[in-house]
Amino acid sequence: MTIIDGHVHSPYCPHGTGAAMEEYVNEAERKGIDVLVFTEHAPLPEGFTDPVPEKDSAMRPEDVRAYLEEGARLRREYAGRVDVRCGFEVDYIEGFEEETRRFLEEHREAAAHSILSVHFIQAGGSWFCLDYSADAFAEKAEEVGVEHLYDAYGKAMEKAAEMPFGEVNPPVLGHINLIHKFRRRIKPVADPVNWAGILEKAAASGYVLDFNHAGLRKPDYAETYPEPWMVEEAHRLGLNMQTGSDAHSPEDVGSGFI
Ligand SMILES: [Zn+2]
Ligand SMILES: [Zn+2]
Structure with missing residues (x-):
């Protein structure tokens, strides 16, 4: 059986650890992982302002080239040992579909190894990053109602689930119930x-x-994304799932399923 970690970040993630991509690959090899897919947060679309205080949700546009080049180098270097692939975790942001599509079209090869996720929703007249922190989530829920946050997320995820980007759409749908991150x-x-x-x-x-295992490391959730009943339902529907750690540091490669 092929063991895959299909959701891994890199030093190009400004909220990650800064460890080199090669350290992630070494960790994957050490743990017997066959396929490692880098899925760095794609640069946010032009005109969209990162709503988190540190403005560090995604990689900088000027880093895209170096990121893809290092991914390609590691793919060559580790051929036959670890199958290294390089894509993006792309945000589905309502109203920015044109910009997002353009980015995917510019990076078709990487798009084929990418994940489409929802991290940003509109709430109370502004954009909100739903997985930033429990305190920020609680504060926003106080302001607009937690039902509203869930509802806005669900509607955005429904659109993402319809593959809005056609032939360049990422083939993987990211942590579909991320909105549950703080539900405890x-x-x-x-x-x-x-x-x-x-x-x-x-x-x-x-x-x-x-099949994102980062949720197991989150104290206010402590489950996988999707959660067990959804996994069963996915099987019933014939949906394939891909294991992912969502590692932001090398030691978390394979975390939760290795
Ligand atoms: Zn991240
Ligand atoms: Zn994510």
């Missing part, structure tokens, strides 16, 4: 998101799901 601390009385509908759309689109 705060959650709506009833979950308003149509999860079954999202899974059905993802299946109809032919997506692979990011």
Whole structure:
């Protein structure tokens, strides 16, 4: 069986650790991982202002070239030992589809190894990064209602599940229930998101799901994304899943499934 870590970050992530990409590859080889896919946060679309205080959600546009070149070098260097691939974790941001599509078209090869995720939703008249911190989430929920945050996320994820970028759309849908990240601390009385509908759309689109194990490392969630019942439903729908650690440091490569 091929062991894959399909969701790994790099030093080009400004909120990561700065460890070299090669350290991630070495860790993968040490742990017996066959396929390692770098999926750095793609630069945010032009005209979109990163809503987090440190403005560090994504890589800088000027780093894209060096990132892809290092990925290609490691792919050659480790051929036959670790199958290294290089893509992006691309944000689905409503209203910025044109800019996002242009980026994917410019990087078709990397797009084929990429993940489409939702981290930003509109709430209370401004953009909000939903997985930034429990405190920020609680504060925003206080302001607009936690149901509203869930609902806005669910609607954005439904659109992402329809593969809005056609032939250049990333083949993998990222941590589909990321909105649950802080639910042990705060959650709506009833979950308003149509999860079954999202899974059905993802299946109809032919997506692979990011079976993201970072959630196990988050104290306010402590499950995989998707959570177990969704995994069962995904199997029932014939949706393929791809294991991923969402490592932001080399020691987390394979974390949760190796
Ligand atoms: Zn990240
Ligand atoms: Zn993510």
